[in-house]
Amino acid sequence: MTMSEFEVDLRNAFAAQEAPADNGFSRALARKLARRESNRWHVLAFALAIILAAGFSGLGMIWSPIASALASYQSPFVGFDLSAAFDVAAWSLAQVFVSLGKISPFVLVVAATSAGAVAYAAQSD
Amino acid sequence: MARAGIDLAQAEEGALVLAVKARDQRAFAELVRRRQGWMRALMRRMCGNAALADDLAQEAFMKAWDKIAGLEQVAAFSGWLRRVAVTTYLMDKRRSQAVFEELDERNPPHDEQPSPANAAMAKLDLERALAHLTAPERLCVSLNHGEGMSHGEISDSTGLPLGTVKSHVSRGTEKLQRLMTAAAA
Numbered sequence: 001m002t003m004s005e006f007e008v009d010l011r012n013a014f015a016a017q018e019a020p021a022d023n024g025f026s027r028a029l030a031r032k033l034a035r036r037e038s039n040r041w042h043v044l045a046f047a048l049a050i051i052l053a054a055g056f057s058g059l060g061m062i063w064s065p066i067a068s069a070l071a072s073y074q075s076p077f078v079g080f081d082l083s084a085a086f087d088v089a090a091w092s093l094a095q096v097f098v099s100l101g102k103i104s105p106f107v108l109v110v111a112a113t114s115a116g117a118v119a120y121a122a123q124s125d
Numbered sequence: 126m127a128r129a130g131i132d133l134a135q136a137e138e139g140a141l142v143l144a145v146k147a148r149d150q151r152a153f154a155e156l157v158r159r160r161q162g163w164m165r166a167l168m169r170r171m172c173g174n175a176a177l178a179d180d181l182a183q184e185a186f187m188k189a190w191d192k193i194a195g196l197e198q199v200a201a202f203s204g205w206l207r208r209v210a211v212t213t214y215l216m217d218k219r220r221s222q223a224v225f226e227e228l229d230e231r232n233p234p235h236d237e238q239p240s241p242a243n244a245a246m247a248k249l250d251l252e253r254a255l256a257h258l259t260a261p262e263r264l265c266v267s268l269n270h271g272e273g274m275s276h277g278e279i280s281d282s283t284g285l286p287l288g289t290v291k292s293h294v295s296r297g298t299e300k301l302q303r304l305m306t307a308a309a310a
Contacts, residue, residue, distance in 0.1 A: 006302045007270065013251045014271040019162025020169070020179075026161055029183055030154040033190060037150065 055110060067118060139199045146193055157186055164210060170267035171214045173256050185213040207272060211264075211282045218260065254304045261285070262297030269294045 097103040133155040144152030168178035189209050196205050255263050268274045280287045
């Protein structure tokens with residue numbers, strides 16, 4: 001038998017090889033994938049929680065002295081709350097940045113919520 | 126098995142691939158069900174161990190799930206999946222370092238002459254005959270004769286120099302011929 005004849009036989013032999021039966025291979029793989037994807041979401045959620053917690057605490061460190069100063073500030077204008085005016089101005093400025101696409105709405109909401117919480121905590125003290 | 130506009134069991138492979146690119150796990154399960162036989166057979170030919178081949182096939186499918194977003198042409202899925210399989214096999218071998226010691230040009234693989242005893246043991250079974258080749262010969266012969274890949278394609282997939290691929294295919298094929306002819310006699 002020449003080499004080229006043998007190569008034809010060899011290709012036929014490869015083609016004739018039976019593929020292994022599934023025997024639960026596909027189901028096991030689908031379960032493994034589902035488990036891994038689920039774990040991945042848990043890890044992402046955990047990482048996000050840590051990032052948010054770190055963000056809140058960082059913002060609190062920045063915002064807390066400002067909130068204390070504002071809370072103790074006596075407005076020279078009777079009946080005019082300067083801290084409220086500052087909040088409105090800051091919020092409006094932030095909205096401008098959001099509309100320009102410089103800040104994501106999500107970041108703004110997180111920052112505003114944490115700032116509000118810290119200010120409330122500072123006032124409660 | 127119906128899924129919003131696509132019947133997975135009846136769907137063509139291209140539609141399944143598109144669904145998998147959209148992160149549909151059920152479409153992926155159907156794709157695995159259709160491709161598992163081919164993938165596991167390919168792995169068995171390359172590594173010559175059924176249990177390891179199944180582990181590698183699982184790993185290759187997982188990699189395919191992770192990387193399918195990078196597949197640009199749906200029609201190229203078959204070749205792309207084969208490259209994922211070959212890469213997975215080679216990564217495993219790299220971990221064990223077995224093949225790459227053999228591939229080192231300074232230590233070319235020894236030309237194992239099949240003894241009459243070996244030939245008798247090999248029978249006519251292709252799988253058994255493949256077990257007598259060195260790992261790189263088995264890899265190159267399987268991809269060339271089993272998958273119909275050209276020497277150039279094998280070189281691209283494995284990262285082996287073209288001349289080395291040709292040499293492994295030629296030497297491996299000659300060994301198989303000797304083994305199988307001797308066993309048939």
